[in-house]
Amino acid sequence: MRRHVLFGVAAALLLASSAHAAPAVRGGDAPVKAIVASPQWKAARDALKAGHDRFVSDIVTITEIPAPPFGEEKRGAAVRAMFDQIGLSDVRVDAVGNVIGLRKGTGADNGLVVIAAHLDTVFPAGTDVKVKREGTVLSAPGIGDDSRGVAALIAIARALDAGKIRTKRDILFIANVGEEGQGDLRGVRHFFGNDPLAKRTSAFFSVDGTDASRIVNGGVGSKRYRAIFRGPGGHSYGAFGLVNPMVAMAKSVAALYEISPPKDPKTTYSASVTGGGTSVNSIPNAVFMEFDMRSESAAELAALDGKFRAIVEQAVADENAARSTRAGTISVELKVIGERPAGQTPDDSSLVRNTQAAIRAVGLSPTLEASSTDSNIPMSIGVPAVTIGSGGIGARAHALDEHIDVAEPLSSQGLIAALTSLVAAAGLAR
Amino acid sequence: MRRHVLFGVAAALLLASSAHAAPAVRGGDAPVKAIVASPQWKAARDALKAGHDRFVSDIVTITEIPAPPFGEEKRGAAVRAMFDQIGLSDVRVDAVGNVIGLRKGTGADNGLVVIAAHLDTVFPAGTDVKVKREGTVLSAPGIGDDSRGVAALIAIARALDAGKIRTKRDILFIANVGEEGQGDLRGVRHFFGNDPLAKRTSAFFSVDGTDASRIVNGGVGSKRYRAIFRGPGGHSYGAFGLVNPMVAMAKSVAALYEISPPKDPKTTYSASVTGGGTSVNSIPNAVFMEFDMRSESAAELAALDGKFRAIVEQAVADENAARSTRAGTISVELKVIGERPAGQTPDDSSLVRNTQAAIRAVGLSPTLEASSTDSNIPMSIGVPAVTIGSGGIGARAHALDEHIDVAEPLSSQGLIAALTSLVAAAGLAR
Numbered sequence: 024m025r026r027h028v029l030f031g032v033a034a035a036l037l038l039a040s041s042a043h044a045a046p047a048v049r050g051g052d053a054p055v056k057a058i059v060a061s062p063q064w065k066a067a068r069d070a071l072k073a074g075h076d077r078f079v080s081d082i083v084t085i086t087e088i089p090a091p092p093f094g095e096e097k098r099g100a101a102v103r104a105m106f107d108q109i110g111l112s113d114v115r116v117d118a119v120g121n122v123i124g125l126r127k128g129t130g131a132d133n134g135l136v137v138i139a140a141h142l143d144t145v146f147p148a149g150t151d152v153k154v155k156r157e158g159t160v161l162s163a164p165g166i167g168d169d170s171r172g173v174a175a176l177i178a179i180a181r182a183l184d185a186g187k188i189r190t191k192r193d194i195l196f197i198a199n200v201g202e203e204g205q206g207d208l209r210g211v212r213h214f215f216g217n218d219p220l221a222k223r224t225s226a227f228f229s230v231d232g233t234d235a236s237r238i239v240n241g242g243v244g245s246k247r248y249r250a251i252f253r254g255p256g257g258h259s260y261g262a263f264g265l266v267n268p269m270v271a272m273a274k275s276v277a278a279l280y281e282i283s284p285p286k287d288p289k290t291t292y293s294a295s296v297t298g299g300g301t302s303v304n305s306i307p308n309a310v311f312m313e314f315d316m317r318s319e320s321a322a323e324l325a326a327l328d329g330k331f332r333a334i335v336e337q338a339v340a341d342e343n344a345a346r347s348t349r350a351g352t353i354s355v356e357l358k359v360i361g362e363r364p365a366g367q368t369p370d371d372s373s374l375v376r377n378t379q380a381a382i383r384a385v386g387l388s389p390t391l392e393a394s395s396t397d398s399n400i401p402m403s404i405g406v407p408a409v410t411i412g413s414g415g416i417g418a419r420a421h422a423l424d425e426h427i428d429v430a431e432p433l434s435s436q437g438l439i440a441a442l443t444s445l446v447a448a449a450g451l452a453r
Numbered sequence: 454m455r456r457h458v459l460f461g462v463a464a465a466l467l468l469a470s471s472a473h474a475a476p477a478v479r480g481g482d483a484p485v486k487a488i489v490a491s492p493q494w495k496a497a498r499d500a501l502k503a504g505h506d507r508f509v510s511d512i513v514t515i516t517e518i519p520a521p522p523f524g525e526e527k528r529g530a531a532v533r534a535m536f537d538q539i540g541l542s543d544v545r546v547d548a549v550g551n552v553i554g555l556r557k558g559t560g561a562d563n564g565l566v567v568i569a570a571h572l573d574t575v576f577p578a579g580t581d582v583k584v585k586r587e588g589t590v591l592s593a594p595g596i597g598d599d600s601r602g603v604a605a606l607i608a609i610a611r612a613l614d615a616g617k618i619r620t621k622r623d624i625l626f627i628a629n630v631g632e633e634g635q636g637d638l639r640g641v642r643h644f645f646g647n648d649p650l651a652k653r654t655s656a657f658f659s660v661d662g663t664d665a666s667r668i669v670n671g672g673v674g675s676k677r678y679r680a681i682f683r684g685p686g687g688h689s690y691g692a693f694g695l696v697n698p699m700v701a702m703a704k705s706v707a708a709l710y711e712i713s714p715p716k717d718p719k720t721t722y723s724a725s726v727t728g729g730g731t732s733v734n735s736i737p738n739a740v741f742m743e744f745d746m747r748s749e750s751a752a753e754l755a756a757l758d759g760k761f762r763a764i765v766e767q768a769v770a771d772e773n774a775a776r777s778t779r780a781g782t783i784s785v786e787l788k789v790i791g792e793r794p795a796g797q798t799p800d801d802s803s804l805v806r807n808t809q810a811a812i813r814a815v816g817l818s819p820t821l822e823a824s825s826t827d828s829n830i831p832m833s834i835g836v837p838a839v840t841i842g843s844g845g846i847g848a849r850a851h852a853l854d855e856h857i858d859v860a861e862p863l864s865s866q867g868l869i870a871a872l873t874s875l876v877a878a879a880g881l882a883r
Binding site: 204243245247259260263267269270272273274275276277280289291292293294295296297298299300301302303304305306307310312313314315317345360361395 | 673675677690697699702703704706707710722723725727728730731732737740742743745791825
């Protein structure tokens with residue numbers, strides 16, 4: 024379910040005044056207004072606007088270094104050099120290829136805020152990634168998802184320095200691997216599972232995609248299987264009567280589609296890809312199907328997963344009971360090909376409220392949505408996380424004709440909102 | 454069902470004596486004994502034995518000319534030259550590629566006997582078809598199925614001339630295309646559907662495979678579909694609730710496998726090959742399955758076909774009723790990818806009885822079997838037909854390590870039995 028929460032002027036005023044009246048409600052317009060009133064923020068904002076051409080040039084540089092799934096090394100090396108060049112400290116590439124750089128805070132707070140963007144694209148090695156430019160429109164595979172996001176990290180770090188902004192908490196910049204598809208969020212998963220800094224993380228931003236008004240604070244969890252049904256096979260005529268793995272698979276799909284999952288929290292499934300068999304005159308030795316399950320709720324996802332396993336096992340048992348097993352039985356292998364934990368950053372959390380206020384501060388109307396992004400990982404372990412856009416307009420993500428429009432003021436608005444959200448989360452030191 | 458009818462000496466004697474006592478029973482040992490007692494037959498038999506090396510050389514020549522499915526032209530051209538060289542008349546290649554040559558009879562009977570062997574192999578273009586020889590064992594893809602059969606036609610035609618055998622009926626030699634798999638018997642189907650000589654055909658032999666004791670007089674019919682289920686597709690999460698073509702297919706397979714076909718006449722089915730879908734996070738636009746149905750009975754095959762169509766249509770309707778069709782409905786295309794009519798040449802027909810007697814005359818024990826061969830076509834329109842072996846031993850047909858053993862006397866025995874059966878069907882003119 025996509026939840027679009029549109030705030031009008033009246034609602035914004037109401038929120039601002041209620042925040043003032045009731046300090047128990049954390050974050051929101053009042054603290055963000057204090058940030059945007061500061062001379063440091065104004066200097067940073069001006070730097071983002073003034074540096075826009077350089078930002079666009081970085082987008083092109085990053086886009087034109089191929090970063091296919093499980094092949095992000097080359098782009099990562101270039102981003103590492105950029106992290107060094109802009110003066111981040113402790114710059115490193117971790118065991119899975121995440122590029123990490125630190126911007127120290129004042130130490131007034133031991134917390135740490137992560138801002139990440141993903142290096143990988145969905146496009147295989149060999150894809151032409153040369154950027155074509157017509158006016159403010161730049162076209163190339165991966166340019167909006169997520170090359171612009173990675174370039175935004177660089178632009179924001181430069182602007183923080185230009186504005187001499189000091190934060191109470193450390194800020195960790197991560198250009199991470201493995202967000203897309205079978206990458207299965209492995210970069211951010213590795214960070215939170217292994218990095219010593221993960222424990223100190225008090226807020227997480229993923230800058231992914233363009234739309235600056237969109238906040239993803241619902242993490243749709245998913246579990247994906249390839250179910251491979253195997254049997255003895257045989258001649259379609261001579262061996263008629265033997266068990267057939269395609270029947271076990273068919274009965275599984277038919278029974279799975281009797282499940283009525285809840286609408287809220289939204290929970291879904293799909294029998295998506297199938298294949299197998301050798302020739303029309305042979306009982307197949309093996310057939311497979313890929314099955315996708317998703318939910319906004321970890322509990323509902325687990326319940327659906329349990330039903331999936333039970334149904335498949337039952338269908339296999341039924342087929343072994345229905346036909347002859349004299350040449351062998353049907354078995355099934357359940358191979359997990361994707362697993363993203365569900366999670367949620369509450370609508371009334373300070374992270375969400377500050378981010379909404381930061382978006383409003385640049386004149387846009389924030390929406391709250393649920394999706395499946397790198398933020399799923401921190402959300403699932405209770406770390407407040409949101410996925411935000413880097414600004415401008417993007418279209419045709421995951422398609423070869425992917426393109427972005429970097430026309431101002433929309434392009435810089437996203438960068439400014441992201442910087443503001445980041446500073447609000449990290450705490451502006453006076 | 455494979456029916457193995459083994460005749461012992463006592464049974465053979467009984468049949469011989471009953472044929473003598475009751476002339477209403479046509480064919481059998483008595484007329485065959487008259488043929489094998491003739492000096493012409495003896496001369497032909499001796500010619501087959503004496504020409505065995507030449508026969509083996511022809512097998513190698515034919516085998517080493519690739520004849521993949523739907524690519525028999527080159528082998529056909531070579532066989533056409535052989536038909537010319539051995540003195541057949543009216544040699545021609547018909548519209549689909551069958552190579553046809555006539556050996557005129559005396560005209561005492563207007564009937565015509567066809568003896569055919571198929572040019573095509575199951576092996577794709579590019580397969581190494583070089584023959585390897587070790588002693589009497591020759592190995593190459595297609596060598597037994599059916600290069601040896603084609604060479605047998607040449608050897609038999611030569612032997613008929615060597616023995617100065619004159620027959621009452623014309624004999625038509627056909628090296629036909631399209632027996633295997635998706636070829637779907639198209640060569641013989643074309644002959645019986647289009648050739649002016651088809652109407653005069655009173656008996657049909659297909660020389661296919663090696664085993665000289667095997668007579669196929671039951672034609673297992675088959676009908677094969679590729680069922681393509683289509684729908685609107687969509688995002689597995691965003692478009693959850695839309696109809697899914699994989700569910701219609703799954704329900705079809707599950708319902709089809711509830712059918713209990715008769716054991717006699719043997720009737721079978723198989724869901725054999727499947728495929729479709731684009732990615733694990735997409736509801737598929739299209740999936741397909743290939744379904745094979747066979748029966749010894751044309752009526753049972755037609756009944757099964759009717760059930761298949763009804764079940765598939767119902768499954769599609771059920772899916773369109775079960776989920777949303779707002780983005781489009783599920784439809785199914787049923788593409789016939791194979792159709793072989795069922796048929797039978799009666800066990801007590803003169804063709805079967807003469808062929809059994811001819812096999813016994815070389816010292817082998819004939820069996821009667823049901824299979825799916827080129828003979829299905831004439832059987833299905835009431836033309837007496839049998840499929841017989843060309844002799845010797847064959848193994849691993851349809852596999853790359855296919856091989857035959859041409860050791861004597863087994864190799865020539867098959868040729869002699871085939872020649873004897875042919876002369877019995879065509880009538881020896883004195």
